[in-house]
Every structure is written in structure tokens, then in C-alpha cells.
Amino acid sequence: MRTLTVDLGERSYPIYIGPDLIKQGLLDRHITDSRALLITNETVGPRYRGQLVTPENVSVTDLVLPDGERYKTLTTCERVYDSLISGRFDRSATIIALGGGVIGDLAGFCAATYQRGINFVQIPTTLLAQVDSSVGGKTGVNHPQGKNMIGAFHQPQAVIADTYLLGTLPERELAAGLAEVVKYGLIRDPEFFSWLERNADKLLAKDADALAHAVAESCRNKAEVVAADEREGGVRALLNLGHTFGHAIETYTNYSAWLHGEAVAVGICMACRVSVELGWLCEADLQRTQRLLAKLGLPQRPPNIPLERFLELMSVDKKSQGGRIRLVLLKGIGDALVTSEFDHGALHRSIETT
């Protein structure tokens, strides 16, 4: 087991990474009260809930939600609040999230807002959640007109990333998670990017060591960024590479046809294309990125969205300021910046030609 720390002063917390962690009683260290609400979904719950070792002296109530991004709404939160209140959970209770990014984001938001904040432990079960959404304290739900529009910062007490759980992950979801892994290489870690190029086959074959390394390096990168900028005043925004494009695609397709990571993969390609159009990134680096994403089985072209509509969806993004679209763009592999100061003609051309 590897243990990383997200360094946030008195709100610091560990990320445990390794195989079979859910069987090892790690929750004992992080649940301080006698009550916990475990939130999972209909897919993950039946598969792994029975294997999860919970503290003997803690009474755990299970809440099984439907599976899917379209349930990441305030309406589903009300189900959680109802369970918490009717079960008399008080401020010292803990919410355990056992699931992918949807469960983690939603359970985290409920933990952030129930009685103005209760404890929270993340047990991410998808690669995407292990390398990205479970770390860093961003919680939230979607609004029909925009992804993650309603949310809060709320750091967990611990993240338990059991890489054994990735064994049953469908290929498509594995690939979607790898899009976020590639992102870390692109924005700040060229060595890791090269490692990914060399180990893409192992990752797709679910080689245990390769997966554990990819999760650990991703979490290390994310933990460093979050520790430097918890509330996204600066450098943390780099983690959104590809996301403004990706969110537009997800919103347009009503969060149903595309997995988040797939939309991000397309968004990464589009951000690279804009960077090339601006003369900031060389064509060779764009092609290297495209090749890696293709090797990982990820899409690179958006669905057919009219230019005007695409721009409109992008401008609803949380990063936009005063209606101006801000983007994470690249100057090289491992070298990113956030800016709204770019020739928007390059953006338009990229949307039309990608």
C-alpha cells in the first residue's frame, strides 16, 4: 500500500492506494463516531459492499442510489438528506461514498451541506474517481443547464483507492479514466506522459503494478496542485485541461451518451488544436497526444454541435469570466496555462475543423 498526503494544514488527509484495501479495515482510523451512512449505487453496491470491512463499533446504514450521471442532481440529494434526517444522523456522523465520481461528488456535497458539514470518506471504485474526482474536495451536482453548477469545497477525512476494484471495470470506463491520467502528464509531468506512452498496453491489460503506478502518480500530481491552491484561485485551474470543451459536449448530450473521461479526451484534443492554431504548441506534440489517446481507445472528435451552440455551452462553464471563455492551453507537453487572452478565431476554427 502506498500512502500519499494531501497537505492542507489541519484539513490534511491521506490517500491510500493499493490492492484489496477495502478488506483491510482502514475505515477504523477515520470514523470517529458510532454512526455512518454508506452511499453506493445499484451497480457497485451488490458487487463490493459485502467485501468492505467497516469498524465493528460503528452502525452503518446503506443507501443504494440509481447508477448514472443523470442522477447527480439536487433531487437525489434530497433522498440522501431524507435518509440522514429520518435516521437521526447527527453532526458527528460520517458519510462513506462507495462508487465512482457521481457517487463521490453527490455524497460529498451532501456531507458538505448536511448540518453545515459532516465527515466524509471516499472509496472510489472507478479509475476516473481514483485519479481525479475523489481527491481535492470538489463536491457538487449538476443543473440541467450546466455540469457541477451547484457544489461546495469539502475535503474528505480519507481516500481509499483500492486498485483491485478496477479489475471489474468495463474497458470503456477504464479508458475514460485514463483520459484524466494523460491530463496530468500534459499539464505538469512530461516524464509521466512518456511513461504512459511506454505503458499504454499494460494499462489496457489491467496490469496491477502499472495501474497502481498510474493511480499513485496521478494522485501525487493532483495532491500537489490542490495543496498549492485548494480553492482554484490559480494553478488548480490547470486541472481543467479539456474540461470546458468536455462539459459542453456532456451538457449538449444531456450527460447520457458520453462518459466524462471520453468528453475530456475530446476536449484535450481540441485544447491542443487551439494551442497549435495559436502557434503555442508544435504539431508534433499534438500528434503525440492524439496517438496516446488513440492507443488508449479514446475518442478525439466531438459530436456534431453547431459552432454557436458549442460556444454558448462553453461560456456557461464555471471558469468563464464576464462572458469570456477561459481555456487551459498548452505550450508543450507538461507546460500549460489558463487564459482568456487568445485569438478567439483560433477557437472557432478548432471547433469547426476538429
Next chain:
Amino acid sequence: MRTLTVDLGERSYPIYIGPDLIKQGLLDRHITDSRALLITNETVGPRYRGQLVTPENVSVTDLVLPDGERYKTLTTCERVYDSLISGRFDRSATIIALGGGVIGDLAGFCAATYQRGINFVQIPTTLLAQVDSSVGGKTGVNHPQGKNMIGAFHQPQAVIADTYLLGTLPERELAAGLAEVVKYGLIRDPEFFSWLERNADKLLAKDADALAHAVAESCRNKAEVVAADEREGGVRALLNLGHTFGHAIETYTNYSAWLHGEAVAVGICMACRVSVELGWLCEADLQRTQRLLAKLGLPQRPPNIPLERFLELMSVDKKSQGGRIRLVLLKGIGDALVTSEFDHGALHRSIETT
């Protein structure tokens, strides 16, 4: 104009107190972006919105909500989120709350959770909001089974307490606000309590200087407590004197028959009675408190709620731990403590006899 500061490091903010402040352009100092959403209600909006001076270079959109505690719900929040998203408000926008505690709590919660937190200015229009709910960063909405069960801590950029607005406040609401004013005296400021005894008539006659003094002393007390314990890990819980009883009454009556301050006044009497039953408070101090509340026109007896139901409603309170009711109790005027370590028989007798 008096200016107090809530001292919370980089999240410190001013409370401005005095007459006619809404006409003085104080918002200029605290709105940094070009967009603001002003949230008010159908009662306050028509009366004061026209007098509020907003910065010339800021585009202000108004959202007028129905008036009343029963609208302090997630459903009303959705109306706010809809306005923010359809109006393309981004992270640098500001929410201005012009209204009483319901508007302030709800608008504050939306500010806390829209895009994981945007700026927020409180312009409280009732005495209750000026002396209590607008200061300290507690935001939230009610759940059918419990008051303020869903919420977040989110400090405003400024609080503008215009005492001129209290001129149109109905007598009943003025009295309700005074219940919270009396609370500050009881928990930590015996001199202020004596001043209230001497000046009760002036306050009821809406004497401008007396009201301004009462607001300023209340805010000073609250600001000191919040600065010492922002997230209610300790001393801040004293501010809940009377509230566990009061919330039970409000929940039982479905947030409609009783004003919050009225329920708190009853709760204060009940907390005093428990304290006397325990032998912690002398009968004379109970009577002094009852006399002052009576002079201010406040109720002192709860509606007819069966004992078991009353206890059940109290145990849902956010302060309860492991099902055990915690109460703020008194050892004297100006001397309070929070505890669950008391003879519950005294609580039962107090509920049955008050």
C-alpha cells in the same frame, strides 16, 4: 455610522450599522465584478429596493421571492440557481440579500453553493436579521423534518445594517428580534442585559439611538463569539440559547404560526426553567428574565406539544450528539454553558410545567 469588524483573517468583513445606510453607496466597496443578483421578497422589495443605491458600473438583476419561512427550502434555491445560470452569472458575481433572516439564509446558501461559492453581501431588513442571522456566515434552508438542516458556512463580504429600515417593522417582528438581543445579555453580557431592562420602553417605541445601540452591542457580541469559534466547535454553541426548544416549536407548528424570535423567547424561558430545576440558576434570575421578555411583549409558554413529541423534535436538533440532547443552560445572567450532562428529569419536568 458605526463599523464593526468580524475578525476572521483573510475572510474578515465589516458590519456597518446606522440610519439610511442603503442610500449611501456602501455596496461600491464590496462588489468587485460587473454583475450582481439582488434577492429580496414581495414585502421588502417594493418598500426599499428603490432606495438602495447600487454601484453605477454594476448590472443588478432582481429576483423577488415569496415572503415567509415556509419558502426557505431547496425548491426555492432552485429558482435562484435557475436565475443565476440562465442569467449567465459567473464565479465573480455577487449575491445581494435584501430582506430578513429567511432571505439572508437562503441567498447565503445559494452564494455558498453556486459554482462552489460566490461573493455575498447582506442587507438585513429586520431586527432579527440585523442582530443575529446576517452576521457569522451560517447559511441554510429547512427540511420538512428539521430547521436549517441543509446549509453551509459562508461568510459575506459585508453586512449593511440600516436601522432606518426598522421603522416599518411590525411590532410583533420587532419584539421577535429583541428575543435574540436579550440572548446576548444572558449568555455573556450582564451589563447589556441591565441596559435592556432600563431601555425596553425606548426599544419598543423604536427610539433610533436605542435601536442603534442594541444592534451594535448585539453585533459586537456576536462578532466576538464568531471570531473565537467560526465553525461552532465550542463557544459559538452558546448562541443557541433557547434554540433547541425553539426549533422544536417551529418544526411542530410547521414554521407558520410562530416567528423564530417568539419561539426562541419561549425556548429561553424553558432553558432558564431547566437551569433552575437543576439548581444552577436562582429563581430570581429566571424571574428577571421572564419580566424582561414579558415587557418586550414576548411569549413565554410553548404551544401544547406532548412531552414525547417535544423530546423527539429536540433530539433532531443539530446540536444533539448520539441521540443525546445538548442544551445551552445558565448558571447566572451572563454565564452560560453547553452540556448534555444534566438530569433529564429536570428537562422533562420543565417541558411539562412551563
